[in-house]
Amino acid sequence: MSQADAALAFTIGIGLALRGCGLLLGGALRPDHPAIAWASAVSVATLAAFVTLAIAAPAGLLATVPLAARLAGLAAGFLAFRLLPGRLLPAMGAGLAALLLARALTG
Amino acid sequence: MAQALGAPALAMGATFLAFGAAVAEAGLSLPWALLCTGAVYGMAGQLVLLQLAAGGGAALPATIAATAANARFLPMAVAIAPLLGRGGRRWLVLPFIAITPWAAGMRVLPGLPDAARLPWFLGFALASWCAAMAATAAGHLAAPLLPAEFRAALLFANPLYFALLLAADAARPGVAPALLAGILAAPLAFAVGGAWGLPLAGLLGGTLAFLWNRLR
Numbered sequence: 001m002s003q004a005d006a007a008l009a010f011t012i013g014i015g016l017a018l019r020g021c022g023l024l025l026g027g028a029l030r031p032d033h034p035a036i037a038w039a040s041a042v043s044v045a046t047l048a049a050f051v052t053l054a055i056a057a058p059a060g061l062l063a064t065v066p067l068a069a070r071l072a073g074l075a076a077g078f079l080a081f082r083l084l085p086g087r088l089l090p091a092m093g094a095g096l097a098a099l100l101l102a103r104a105l106t107g
Numbered sequence: 108m109a110q111a112l113g114a115p116a117l118a119m120g121a122t123f124l125a126f127g128a129a130v131a132e133a134g135l136s137l138p139w140a141l142l143c144t145g146a147v148y149g150m151a152g153q154l155v156l157l158q159l160a161a162g163g164g165a166a167l168p169a170t171i172a173a174t175a176a177n178a179r180f181l182p183m184a185v186a187i188a189p190l191l192g193r194g195g196r197r198w199l200v201l202p203f204i205a206i207t208p209w210a211a212g213m214r215v216l217p218g219l220p221d222a223a224r225l226p227w228f229l230g231f232a233l234a235s236w237c238a239a240m241a242a243t244a245a246g247h248l249a250a251p252l253l254p255a256e257f258r259a260a261l262l263f264a265n266p267l268y269f270a271l272l273l274a275a276d277a278a279r280p281g282v283a284p285a286l287l288a289g290i291l292a293a294p295l296a297f298a299v300g301g302a303w304g305l306p307l308a309g310l311l312g313g314t315l316a317f318l319w320n321r322l323r
Contacts, residue, residue: 004135004160007169011156011177012146014170018180019204023197026188034321036182041285041317043178044276046309047151047269048289049296050158050176053305054266057297059162061132061255062262070263077267078274088118088271095267096260103256 065099066106073099116235118268119207120242122150125264126157127246132258133161137247144243148205148236152177154265155305172306175313183209190216191225200225203232206272281320288312288319 001009029036054062055070062070077095084090123144130140135157147153152173159169184204190212191197208231216224250258277283292312296304 003164003166003169004139006166007156007160007164007173008139008143008147010166010170011152011173012142014174015147015149015152015177015180016201018174018178019184019201020198022181022184022204023188023191023201026185029185033185034317036185037281037320038314038317039178039181041281041288041320042175042309042313043151044273044282044285045289045292045312045316046155046172046175046178046305048273048286049293049305049308049312050151050155051266051269051273052290052293053296054154054158055263055270056293058262058266059158060262061259064255065259065263073263073267074270077271081271081274086275088268089121091271092118092121092264092267096264099263100256100260103259 065103068106069099069102072102116207116238119150119235120238122265122268123239123242124246124249125261126150126153127243127248128250128253128258128261129154129157129246129265130161130243131247131250132262133157135161137244140243140247141240144239145236146202147173147177148202148239149177149180150206150265151179151269154269159305168303168306172309175306175309179206180204187212187216191228192221194225196225200228200232203229203236205232205235207235208232281316284319285313285316288316 055074056067073095076098077091080094081087081091126144127140130143143153143156147156155176156169156173159172187204187209188197191200208228211231212228216228219227246261250261253261273286277286289309289312292308295311296308298304299307
């Protein structure tokens, strides 16, 4: 078993355990219990750090896209999401279109 | 089921399409992609897992980082459990507690009679799950056929999706400090590098944000 396969197997198991604990604790613990609040904060922070790195310092093929084009895509996505509140799909479309356009312009 | 295949599912489907393409780009197989989508079924953790596992990292830090990114499963399950009744059949929802069905369930279930809640949630969740699996397969199979610039744009779809979701979530109590702490901790993850950087940054940033919320 490769490291990627082992990581996938462990992540599946722990994910099911987290969901199972939540179902067991539902009704016993309030959603604002300190342990729940801590898990939520770690989840948001990990995701925020991941997104920041994926946009500012990506690996692989995305690294071939200039930083200016990635930032243009992000800005266009946010702008569209602000103009069309709650509409994820148009915002993503605007962000990806801006990325492609900015990449074409910056070479 | 019709509700599960509406506009939110299209946005969700786009992220799974992009995930399938990213797995292909990383050189991992279609079964790996499908197992990851079908059994992890939490895009944040899937992406973190893919990044670290495909980079040749060890299994342990990749698992910790992916679990931290998907740690929201715990509060989500705690919150939705009382709406699904106390019977043993509620365990059928176990693999399907993920952001799209959960958000829809929290909105719709309180307005349904008790007996209708579990069937509604299972129908919605199964339809969403099937759409996610189909999109993952399509992304993986289509990726090699696309020009490089479109593949790069597809890889950008997931960070963009989560950036928008996090921004929309920032108004909820306690979220903004964790969001800011995660962004500020990203250079630490970069400096530490390897497979341990991201879980370390998430644990440190999230814990500091939690303490900030408790103490202020």
